Amino acid sequence: MIEFDAVTKTYADGTQAVGEFSLTIPSHHTTVFVGSSGSGKTTLLRMVNRMVEPTTGRVRIDEQDVAAVDPVKLRRSIGYVLQQGGLLPHRTVLDNVATVAVLGGMAKAKARSLALEMLDRVGLDPALANRYPAQLSGGQQQRVGVARALAPDPNILLMDEPFGAVDPIVRRELQEELLRLQRELGKTIVFVTHDIDEAFRLGDEVVVLRTGGEVAQRGTPEEILANPADDFVRHFIGTEASGGEAEARRLTTRTVDGQQIVFDRAGRPLGVIEP
Numbered sequence: 001m002i003e004f005d006a007v008t009k010t011y012a013d014g015t016q017a018v019g020e021f022s023l024t025i026p027s028h029h030t031t032v033f034v035g036s037s038g039s040g041k042t043t044l045l046r047m048v049n050r051m052v053e054p055t056t057g058r059v060r061i062d063e064q065d066v067a068a069v070d071p072v073k074l075r076r077s078i079g080y081v082l083q084q085g086g087l088l089p090h091r092t093v094l095d096n097v098a099t100v101a102v103l104g105g106m107a108k109a110k111a112r113s114l115a116l117e118m119l120d121r122v123g124l125d126p127a128l129a130n131r132y133p134a135q136l137s138g139g140q141q142q143r144v145g146v147a148r149a150l151a152p153d154p155n156i157l158l159m160d161e162p163f164g165a166v167d168p169i170v171r172r173e174l175q176e177e178l179l180r181l182q183r184e185l186g187k188t189i190v191f192v193t194h195d196i197d198e199a200f201r202l203g204d205e206v207v208v209l210r211t212g213g214e215v216a217q218r219g220t221p222e223e224i225l226a227n228p229a230d231d232f233v234r235h236f237i238g239t240e241a242s243g244g245e246a247e248a249r250r251l252t253t254r255t256v257d258g259q260q261i262v263f264d265r266a267g268r269p270l271g272v273i274e275p
């Protein structure tokens with residue numbers, strides 16, 4: 001369980017990134033922070049591993065205040081995946097994944113065999129293990145990033161727009177892969193994105209943020225879709241009647257030749273409802 005207890009963050013230049021934010025994140029689930037640019041998502045995520053210190057308030061992991069934990073130890077115990085993968089360019093894929101375990105005191109050979117296992121786990125061909133990050137596609141690099149974060153078997157995985165830089169098809173594959181991994185591993189995942197579709201696809205719980213880290217709504221994707229809290233949320237999730245009609249989510253059904261067909265707002269057929 002991760003607890004944000006009335007945290008605020010004002011950066012040195014006076015920017016107030018987070019007003020006052022409180023939230024309890026349950027273990028073994030995926031919680032997604034979604035919001036537009038500058039809503040404080042990254043700031044909140046980084047408070048968990050102390051890459052950002054809150055100005056006031058506390059963050060606790062399983063009741064322990066993270067401020068009392070050595071930051072290096074804390075960061076080694078928490079997986080962290082970034083948009084650009086954050087891979088070390090002069091180390092092979094295998095060594096990138098093995099590094100944290102080696103830093104944690106594991107023998108090199110053992111760390112490498114563990115790394116090979118992790119590459120397999122995230123769906124990467126072991127033949128890629130001796131390549132350098134620049135010799136991989138963006139999607140493959142992100143898989144390496146996930147393998148590296150998971151290698152020390154952390155309880156918590158922080159993911160900051162990890163699939164933001166890849167094309168939509170690869171992005172979809174990576175999302176599916178993460179869902180599969182999460183079914184197997186049951187980590188406590190905090191995932192940051194500005195893409196509401198990604199949030200709904202991945203989140204057991206979704207937290208919609210507006211500027212200043214203010215919670216506009218939190219709930220399951222179903223709850224938010226069924227009952228958006230206000231116009232801001234309606235606009236964000238694209239169910240507003242006016243504006244953004246092209247991607248509006250309100251669908252209609254019509255019976256055609258005994259089949260129930262779903263149509264989008266523009267009247268394009270999207271699919272058939274299974275009885």
Ligand SMILES: Nc1ncnc2c1ncn2[C@@H]1O[C@H](COP(=O)(O)OP(=O)(O)OP(=O)(O)O)[C@@H](O)[C@H]1O
Binds near residue numbers: 013037044
């Ligand atoms: N080191 C910093 N110094 C000053 N201001 C900062 C710093 N880091 C972030 N900010 C500001 O804090 C606010 C929140 O930033 P943050 O990166 O947490 O938002 P975000 O929701 O993750 O945005 P994005 O989706 O663009 O990454 C923004 O106004 C940003 O400019």
